[in-house]
Amino acid sequence: MDFKFKEVILPHFLAILSFYLIVVIYFSPVVFEGEMMFQTDILQWEGSAKELLDHRESTGEEALWTNRMFGGMPAYLIHLDPKGDITNTLIKILTLGLPHPISALFFGMTAMYLLLLGFRIRPIVAVLGAWAFAFNTFNFLSLEAGHNAKIWSVCLIPLILAGVHLAFHKKKLLGVAVTALAVLLQLKFNHLQITYYTLIMVVGYGIGQLVVYYKENRILEFSKITVMLLAGAILGGMGNLARLTSVLEYSPYSIRGESNLPETGENDTGLDKDYAFSWSNGIVETFTLVIPNYYGGASQQALPEDSASEKALRSQGADPAQTNQFIQNAPTYWGNQPFTGGPIYGGAIMIFLFVLGILFAPPLYRNVFLALTLLSLMLSWGKNLAWFNYTLFDYLPGYNKFRAVSMALGVTLFLIPVLGALGLENMLQKSQLPSTKKTFLKGVAITAGLIILAVLVAFGLNFQGNATGYPEWLLSALKEDRQSLLLSDTFRSLFFIGATAVLIGLLLYKKLKTEWAILAIGLLLLVDLYGVNRRYLNQESFTQNPSEQHFAATPADQKIMQDEGYFRVLNIQNPFNEARTSYYFNSIGGYHGAKMSRYQDLIERVLTPEMNNFIQKAQEGNFDYNSIQVLNMLNTKYILAGRSENAVFTNPQANGPAWFPEEIIPVDSNEEEINILAGLETKTEATYNSSQDAGGQSLPAGSGSISLKSRAPDQLVYSAQVEKEGLAVFSEIYYPEGWKAIVNGEEAEIHRVNYLLRGLVLPEGEVRVEMQFKPDYYQSKVWITNITQYTILLFLIIGLVINSKKSRAKKIM
Structure with missing residues (x-):
């Protein structure tokens, strides 16, 4: 019994414990002090969902429509928690009670660990891959921004692939059950773009399996497994049927559906191309995967002490306060994206292991995961690889509904640890072969060459992007700082890669035990990722109740709240990209990526010109409320121009809730x-x-x-x-x-x-x-949703029991 515990139970217990402790320690202010991250998008969500949450608290019922944003829109695009839905409870259990959203990182590590075990990778290497997957900067930057649904969807990718992999490797029932559960949970978070990328990845993996089954003359079996997996995925979808069908029903009426005014844009059935590809990762910018500050880091980032910019500002006699403000918020990023919260860094060590994966992994998985990695990078390049991505946008079904294609890097950073762990495992299995050492040294040389190439390419560019309007003396200093950031992180990455190479070398030459070498590499990996993540998500990111601070009623809010009537408010300060107004009032504006297309038409063609014309006149002292006829028909009784009481303007011409027009045109x-x-x-x-x-x-x-x-x-x-x-x-x-x-x-x-x-x-x-x-779609599908969720849970339990019995039977035999 003691043997079984040490060999079978203890490694997995320690792995799960490490995942839990890493999350708890990094986010200790959240876990132990009740603090929260100041997540901009979550605050936007809270503003937009306030009416729905208040309605649920006061009535116990779910409202399916909200009047708080863009004049009104379906609530299931913002927040929905149907009665009888067990997914929240299930997630709480599976993440051992960790608070949302940091629980996603724990779940992601656990799911990746299970996937890598399915590939017969030893636990200690699987742990290393799981750490790398969860702690890349993609996840941490997403946390900082409040993209919680995206993080959860990405962290469920390994569980989906684990289910598919199990089904194709003699554990059909369990694999299908795991797939159904994973699809259920991923669709719960309603991030269909990540789900779309996941589908592409699963299809790629399936093609690899098709080749294997074809060579073994097992096409019929492949077909049966594929049908079973499709059934499992459909079952997972049915567990979200009420939500999904409502969203799909809404889609044609949103900005992602068919255009109402096709003559105003180039794309009649989806998003505008410029909008969809506005966040396209630069091709050269891909080097941030291995050198975090390759493109300067975040759009605004603090420079080190005695930077060239600081010296230049001092030499020009700049005011100390202005100098400090510039240094603390310097425009360090020089890529071609509109702005960025930081680089997408996968970890220098993991990139090195990825190179080893290309050299050592089994040919099937090397080919599949390398091809999928390249595909995900190509998708992330967007308009920078226009011939490829514009073709997909025009012809690939559903692809023109998505934006921010740099999001595909979330899949890239899933694939890199998988291939890296496969490569490391297979290298360890072949450590006795003379050719292994030569191939390993080849991998070291390739990685070093990649970094040298990256630096040469960077210095062939001008370091000037996103730095217009500065005097030449400051621009020259800023370029020098950007070069310094790049070189500093280059040497940093070389250190971690070199240290890892030494540890693996000692392992191969039998100077260090395998377990100690891998553990040391894992600790180096954590130090590396921790150091970069702390640049963007650190102690300053946590605060006590950011909602209370953000939504504290201003004198302007208090003045409007004295009116208990029914009306809408126009906040002229960035109205169509903020949801703070929606926290208290029915708003003309709001914040959502899938607003109704007719409302977007109204914003572009009528509301914006009308609003700008009114503001211009108001600045001249002429408050021409009769000129804002469309705002009047939307019952805009108050115009908000700031936080003070005198920044509230009452519109006496608002049409009210309803009226009888004299003429119908x-x-x-x-x-x-x-x-x-x-x-x-x-x-x-x-x-x-x-x-x-x-x-x-x-x-x-x-x-x-x-x-x-x-x-x-x-x-x-x-x-x-x-x-x-x-x-x-x-x-x-x-x-x-x-x-x-x-x-x-x-x-x-x-x-x-x-x-x-x-x-x-x-x-x-x-x-x-x-x-x-x-809505009929929702009302008729809620009961199907609830029954399906319990069915999936029962299906999973049956699969685990049957698999456990089979495993015991094999041991007896």
Whole structure:
């Protein structure tokens, strides 16, 4: 029994313990002191989700619509926690109670460890690969920014591949069950771009297995396994059916769907190319994988003491405060991305092991993982490899829905440790062969040559990117600092690679035990990654309750909150990229990567020009509220221009929740309608595109009064006194998939008017109008979602039990 514990249980226990302790120690302020990271995107999310969270707390119900952003949008794009969903509890158990989002790193290490064990890699090497996977700067920069869903999706990649690998290696039932669980969890985080990259990687792995099965004349078995894995993936998808179908239902109406105004952009069925490829990793910038400050680090980063820039500023007599401000926030990054929080660094040691993987790994996995690594790099280069990526964008199904293609580096940094660990393991197995030492030295030479090449390429460039508008004397000093950062990190990487090479050399020449050598390499790896990560996520990144600080009500907020009516607020300070306003008020703006396409059209074609024109006049002392007709129709009662009380401007011309226009202007196209909208008197006029109805009907103008009686995120109740039957316009965003109108107890058709608002034809007399958001896709799929999740869990337990019995039977035999 003691033998079994030491050989079978103890290594895995120590591995899991190391993963847990590393996360706990690095993030001790979060675990022990209750502090949190100041994650910008999470604060944006919290602002946008506040109405939904408050509604759940007060009613116990999930709202499926929120009015807080962009005039209104489906809530399942922001936050959704369906009743009966067990995934949150499951994750809490699997991550041993670690707080979100740092629990993702622990899970990622555990999943990578299991995957590498599946490749028959010894535990101590698998631990090394797991550390490298979780602690690259891609994950830490994502944490710092608040891209929690992305981190979780990436950290689930190894579990998905582990399930696929098990299925193709005589553990079909367990492999399919693990795949189903992993797909369930990855889709829960709703980061479909990472899921798309994961699918590409799994297909690549599958092609490798197809070659093997074909050579062994086992195509029928391959087909059966593939079908089983597809069934498992579908099962995982069904565990998110309510969420997924709702998102897919929404997709055509978002900026990632078909364009409403195709003549305004080059892409009619997805994102605009310039927008999609704005964050494209530079081809040469790939060298940051091995030299972190190769391109200067972050867009703004502190320079070391006595830097060339500091000396230059002092010599020019610059004010000490200005000098310090520049030095602490120097524009060190000189790549071609708009900005960056830091470099994507995979660890010099792991890049060295990756080179050894190319030389030592079994041919099948070497070819598969090397090809996938190159493919992921090519995807990350985006517009810098336009002939390749623009072709994929135009022809690969669904690919034109995604942006920030540099995100593909998350897959790169998964593949590098896998091939690195495979290479190290196979080198250790062949350590007795004379050729192993020669091949190892070849690997050292290749890695050193790669770094020398990187430096030569860098010095062939000018170090000037992202540094325009500076005087020549400061620009020259800044270039010198950028060169120094590159050289400093070059020597740093060479040190870690050299130390690793020495340890492996001692191992190969039997001067050091294998376990001690690998452990030492692992510690060097942690020191290396820790040193770089601390540049971007350190003690200063943690604070007590950043939400409380960020959302503390300003005098301006307090003034608007005195009004308990129903209205919207326009924050003219970067309105369409901030969600702080949404924390307290229904906002004209917001922060989301998949806003409704009609609203985006409105922003670009009408709202932005209208807003800029108003601001220009206001600066001259003329507050022309009549000129902001589209803002008025969106019921914009307050304009916010700062944090002080006198920065709040009340708009007396806001149209209110609903009204009866005097004239209905027929239009034939979206283009015509939005052009008319820019000059429309929205209180008395409305547009209606009859082409949206099969009968091409026209709508009558009515008259009367209408008022809002009660409101909730997904329910609005109005009372109307209609003098003449006709159209009433509501200052609510039109979305056809889910909103239902009940007029005097009977369902009525909701018409799209004014390009994106709701309209109802109301009968004469006293009328009660109730609008409810009850999307059929969601309502009918919740029970399937819940049942499937329990089925997957049961399936996994059965798979583990059967696999355990088979393992015991083999030992007995």
